[in-house]
Every structure is written in structure tokens, then in C-alpha cells.
Amino acid sequence: MENNNIDLLQLSLNYILSQSIFVAAEIKLHKLLMSPKTAIEIASATNCNVKVLERVLNVLFAHKIIARNEGGQYIATECLNQLELISPVFIGKTSFNVFSHTLDSVKTGQPAWEAVFGHNFYDTLNQKKDWSAEFNHWNEITGHAWLTQLVEAYDFSIYKIIVDLGGGHGVFLSFLQKQHPNLKGIIFDRPDCQEQAIKNIEKNNIANRCSFQSGDFLKSIPQKGDAYCFSRVLLNFSDEMINHIFQICQRDMPPTAKLIIIDALMPPENHPTFPFAAMNHLHLFMLMGGARRTKKEWEKLLGQNGFKINQFLSDVGGFGLFLLEG
Ligand SMILES: C[S@@+](CC[C@H](N)C(=O)[O-])C[C@H]1O[C@@H](n2cnc3c(N)ncnc32)[C@H](O)[C@@H]1O
Incomplete structure (x- = not known):
């Protein structure tokens, strides 16, 4: 497939990137990567399934949010250190649900938060x-x-x-x-x-x-x-x-x-x-x-x-x- 054919497809999958960043924030990846670590080490420190976590880490690596050395260890980048500015609750647990109602908001003209959580923000x-x-x-x-x-x-x-x-x-x-x-x-x-x-x-x-x-x-x-x-x-x-x-x-x-x-x-x-x-x-x-x-x-x-x-x-x-x- 030509690159220009996958551009929009890739953009449309950005919710996967957003959720991968949410996982990184939730497991405090920036703190774990104060020293380089393998996926197995990260999984065992955070009680995660290594096979799935590895795919999440791969997404973050592909988007230059983390780096990987020749020994397969993951390394923090300057970008990862901005994880402090990301709230796991508001990116992963709430906004994500709210945004699954974007089409409803476009139709009704109303913010979706109240429809999802029953009260205003x-x-x-x-x-x-x-x-x-x-x-x-x-x-x-x-x-x-x-x-x-x-x-x-x-x-x-x-x-x-x-x-x-x-x-x-x-x-x-x-x-x-x-x-x-x-x-x-x-x-x-x-x-x-x-x-x-x-x-x-x-x-x-x-x-x-x-x-x-x-x-x-x-x-x-x-x-x-x-x-x-x-x-x-x-x-x-x-x-x-x-x-x-x-x-x-x-x-x-x-x-x-x-x-x-x-x-x-x-x-x-x-x-x-x-x-x-x-x-x-x-x-x-x-x-x-x-x-x-x-x-x-x-x-x-x-x-x-x-x-x-x-x-x-x-x-x-x-x-x-x-x-x-x-
Ligand atoms: C985005 S925060 C900004 C906090 C702070 N001013 C700053 O710049 O870091 C918005 C603040 O407005 C407060 N707030 C929202 N509605 C309010 C209300 N009706 N009466 C008093 N405070 C309210 C929130 O509790 C929150 O602390």
C-alpha cells in the first residue's frame, strides 16, 4: 500500500496511541525508565501481561515516545518525561468514554460528559x-x-x-x-x-x-x-x-x-x-x-x-x- 493511502487510516487509529499513552501514565513508565528496562522487567514491576504490554511499548516506540537499545531495553526520551503533565483519569478513564459520544454531541449540540456520567463536570x-x-x-x-x-x-x-x-x-x-x-x-x-x-x-x-x-x-x-x-x-x-x-x-x-x-x-x-x-x-x-x-x-x-x-x-x-x- 502506498504511504499516502495509509495516512488517513493511521490518523484514524490515533485512539490506540492515546490509550497507549494512558497505559504509560497509569503504570508511571517515566519513573520505571529512570534506568533502561526490558518489557519483562516492566511487566513484572507493574503486574502486567508481558505479551500485551510489549505491543503497547512497541506503539510508544514507533511514535518516538520511548527508545529501545540494541539489547532490547526501553529507554526514556524527553517526550516521555512530559508524562507528569498527563492525567490518567482524564485522558484514559473519562475523556475517552466521553469522546465515544462525539457524533451524539454533533447532533444534539450538547457536551457528552453529562450523558456519560449523569452530572455536569x-x-x-x-x-x-x-x-x-x-x-x-x-x-x-x-x-x-x-x-x-x-x-x-x-x-x-x-x-x-x-x-x-x-x-x-x-x-x-x-x-x-x-x-x-x-x-x-x-x-x-x-x-x-x-x-x-x-x-x-x-x-x-x-x-x-x-x-x-x-x-x-x-x-x-x-x-x-x-x-x-x-x-x-x-x-x-x-x-x-x-x-x-x-x-x-x-x-x-x-x-x-x-x-x-x-x-x-x-x-x-x-x-x-x-x-x-x-x-x-x-x-x-x-x-x-x-x-x-x-x-x-x-x-x-x-x-x-x-x-x-x-x-x-x-x-x-x-x-x-x-x-x-x-
Ligand atoms: C482548571 S482549574 C484552574 C486552577 C487554578 N486557577 C490554576 O490555574 O491552576 C479550575 C478551577 O476552578 C474551580 N471551580 C470550578 N467551578 C467553580 C465554582 N463554581 N466555584 C468555585 N470554584 C470553581 C475548580 O475547582 C478548579 O480548581
Whole structure:
């Protein structure tokens, strides 16, 4: 068969690659391959069937995710070390099921998560504490990897109290507070984030100026900040939900307070990250009804809720993050 005949066939089998990466994440292959190992050694360390595992390893090898030496031992590559940024629950156990309903979503216009799990994304997490813990942990790891550059990119020193809405375990706020010794902060998030957020506050020695407040920003937000930040939160919501959230912000934020949005931008079609962003855009919809948005779309959403963009900084973090102040 000619190569150009198998291109589309190969692409159509990418779910096999995705599931092989899921297996690698689940067995923590990057940790096992801190030293080269044979398939038999990996299988025995992980209680797997060597014949099937070998085929999975072969798929990863064929896609240059792992290497193989002449003695048949597998070796980690730089790519494999990014496995830390992959959540086994969200790639393998949930998204995969959700995406088997893509055609249904195309017909109904509805995200498939609710059809598969019976509740919307965050209500499911409120009930499944182990998934919630993994989601929060993933946000913490990727926060360390992607949010640091933001601290330098924008002058946060002009604020006295930052309220980090959907602040998770407080990774971003602690970066900011370490940089600005007078800055006070409130991490506002679902109760599931409380325990680890408080541990992090103590670990970072900021307990005298940082607190955790549990709550639901769909209902109300703390009223005493002079800056309100949404970092990697609004991409999880539809335009309708964002209109609702912005109305809550307009109601509860002091009139002079600023809104700071850190989110993942939809890049132009000729940008190298466009293929990834296009998939992420669909992924966000299928799970949560969310989206990647362009600057123009943000201007519209903010404008129709009484906000305007004062500063827009793009490409300020990993994952195509931008920051806007309005
Ligand atoms: C993708 S995470 C981002 C976490 C953190 N801001 C960061 O950048 O690492 C989205 C966060 O929004 C929180 N969240 C979602 N819905 C919420 C709600 N209705 N009220 C409060 N927090 C919410 C989630 O619990 C989660 O911590």
C-alpha cells in the first residue's frame, strides 16, 4: 500500500496511541525508565501481561515516545518525561468514554460528559472525590509548569488584595505572594481544594496574608479584593455561563477593582499550536461546554457585561496562555 493511502487510516487509529499513552501514565513508565528496562522487567514491576504490554511499548516506540537499545531495553526520551503533565483519569478513564459520544454531541449540540456520567463536570467531581483529587493535583503540576512566567509579565505589585477565583491549591497566588511580600490573597474554590491549599499556604509561609475561602462563584464571590483573578478557569465554561459569572463579578466586586483573566487563547490557523488548540477547543466543549476563545471573542464577552480590556498580554505562559486586565 502506498504511504499516502495509509495516512488517513493511521490518523484514524490515533485512539490506540492515546490509550497507549494512558497505559504509560497509569503504570508511571517515566519513573520505571529512570534506568533502561526490558518489557519483562516492566511487566513484572507493574503486574502486567508481558505479551500485551510489549505491543503497547512497541506503539510508544514507533511514535518516538520511548527508545529501545540494541539489547532490547526501553529507554526514556524527553517526550516521555512530559508524562507528569498527563492525567490518567482524564485522558484514559473519562475523556475517552466521553469522546465515544462525539457524533451524539454533533447532533444534539450538547457536551457528552453529562450523558456519560449523569452530572455536569464539576458536579461529578463533587461526588467522585478521587477524580477531584487527581484533577486538583493535575492543576497543581501544570500550574508549576505553565504559570510562573505570568508573575513577571504583569505588574501585580499595584494591588493590595488579590482574590484568586477558582484558585485551586493556590499555586499561582503563592508565586505572586512570594514575589510581592506585601500582597494579601484569598484563594476561592470548591471545598475539595481546601485541605491541600491550606497545606501549601503553610508550606510557603504565607499564612499571615493568604487564606482559603470555599464557595461557588456561580452564586457569589468575596467582596473585599482590589483585583479578581480567573486563572485557567473560564475556558471550562460556555459563553452563557461566563455571562452569568461576569454578572456576579459586576455585582460583588468593588467598583474600582480590576478583573484579571489568564486563559488559553485560540491561536490563528497558521500558528504552530493551532492543531493542538483545535483539539483542545473540542475537548473543552465535550467535557464542560467550554472553549478556547480569540481576543475578539473575549472583547465581546467582556463588553456585553460592562468590562473593557485595558491590557492584553499574549503568550505569557505555557499552553498558549494570555493575560488580560479589564
Ligand atoms: C482548571 S482549574 C484552574 C486552577 C487554578 N486557577 C490554576 O490555574 O491552576 C479550575 C478551577 O476552578 C474551580 N471551580 C470550578 N467551578 C467553580 C465554582 N463554581 N466555584 C468555585 N470554584 C470553581 C475548580 O475547582 C478548579 O480548581
